[in-house]
Amino acid sequence: MTAYTARAHTNIALLKYWGKADQELIIPTTSSVSLTLNEFYTDTTVEFIPDLPDDEIVLDGKLLSGSSNQKVIHVLNLVRTKANITTKAKVISTNHVPTSAGLASSASAFAALAGAASKAAGLNLTRSELSMLARRGSGSASRSIFGGFAIWNRGTNDRDSFAHPIDEDVHWPIQLLTVIVNDQPKEINSRVGMQSVVATDPFYQAWVDHANAQVPAMLTAIENHDFQKIGQLAEANALQMHAQNLMATPAFSYLTDTSWIIIRLVQRLRQQGLSVYATMDAGPNVKIISMPADTAKILVALKEQLPNVKTTVATPGPGLEIIKGHH
Ligand code: PMV
Numbered sequence: 001m002t003a004y005t006a007r008a009h010t011n012i013a014l015l016k017y018w019g020k021a022d023q024e025l026i027i028p029t030t031s032s033v034s035l036t037l038n039e040f041y042t043d044t045t046v047e048f049i050p051d052l053p054d055d056e057i058v059l060d061g062k063l064l065s066g067s068s069n070q071k072v073i074h075v076l077n078l079v080r081t082k083a084n085i086t087t088k089a090k091v092i093s094t095n096h097v098p099t100s101a102g103l104a105s106s107a108s109a110f111a112a113l114a115g116a117a118s119k120a121a122g123l124n125l126t127r128s129e130l131s132m133l134a135r136r137g138s139g140s141a142s143r144s145i146f147g148g149f150a151i152w153n154r155g156t157n158d159r160d161s162f163a164h165p166i167d168e169d170v171h172w173p174i175q176l177l178t179v180i181v182n183d184q185p186k187e188i189n190s191r192v193g194m195q196s197v198v199a200t201d202p203f204y205q206a207w208v209d210h211a212n213a214q215v216p217a218m219l220t221a222i223e224n225h226d227f228q229k230i231g232q233l234a235e236a237n238a239l240q241m242h243a244q245n246l247m248a249t250p251a252f253s254y255l256t257d258t259s260w261i262i263i264r265l266v267q268r269l270r271q272q273g274l275s276v277y278a279t280m281d282a283g284p285n286v287k288i289i290s291m292p293a294d295t296a297k298i299l300v301a302l303k304e305q306l307p308n309v310k311t312t313v314a315t316p317g318p319g320l321e322i323i324k325g326h327h
Contacts, residue, residue, distance in 0.1 A: 112138030231277030
């Protein structure tokens with residue numbers, strides 16, 4: 001059978017997905033809105049090979065084993081069921097999302113896997129179907145099928161919970177300046193963190209209602225290229241998500257002292273007239289939603305307070321591409 005290679009870029013949520021209504025199908029409690037990034041991506045090659053005894057998954061040159069490849073095999077199984085085959089696959093995946101960039105790679109990884117595996121199995125899925133498939137690996141991956149701004153409509157079942165493009169070709173100045181915080185707290189992965197919040201946060205339903213109400217406002221802001229409104233909504237949504245983690249039992253937080261130094265710095269720069277906003281995910285890094293013209297000023301302010309901090313700048317990027325298919 002033919003091997004196919006797909007490339008998908010990572011994305012950052014401006015309105016977050018933080019909780020599942022259905023854990024098996026990965027149906028979220030809220031719709032989420034994201035920006036796909038140009039600089040960070042995953043390339044994945046899949047080939048279904050007759051007589052291969054087991055799926056073989058190589059990530060960044062290392063053969064995966066045990067539980068770490070269960071999510072990949074889960075997606076391969078969904079593809080095999082759709083294609084009506086039982087053949088095992090060889091998967092070779094390379095992340096161009098350096099750990100030092102402080103961004104998660106699961107979104108780009110599962111979007112690329114959905115693209116390459118479905119093609120290699122002889123399926124020609126629509127982008128909506130690819131988004132549904134990527135969602136089953138990792139919720140945020142549903143949005144990486146599309147470039148630029150995308151929305152994952154929460155839906156209620158396997159067939160109506162998928163992402164849609166909002167504006168794939170972003171030609172106006174918006175960037176994410178990531179500040180890498182090294183004082184990593186004890187890792188609580190997103191699955192465990194959000195599940196704990198859903199199960200124990202007494203204010204969770206209020207958060208869900210409020211977060212869902214932020215969606216139409218964000219869509220209007222994106223349509224109007226209203227940078228300030230996008231930033232205000234994104235920062236509020238991120239802080240509200242992180243507040244839920246403190247409401248959980250036991251309470252937890254991804255944000256460290258350094259994260260807060262950066263968040264306060266962003267607020268101070270704003271008081272000085274700069275259009276900058278902060279967003280944070282399941283880790284201590286802070287992404288500063290900003291405009292390229294302000295990069296130098298932001299970096300000067302950051303280095304003054306945190307001289308050794310590392311930063312990366314990411315701009316809007318494209319959706320899933322099949323970059324190679326051969327016999
Ligand atoms: O889909 P996951 O398991 O990578 O969870 C993503 C959770 C957040 O990054 C915090 C928010 C989001 O919508 O991407």
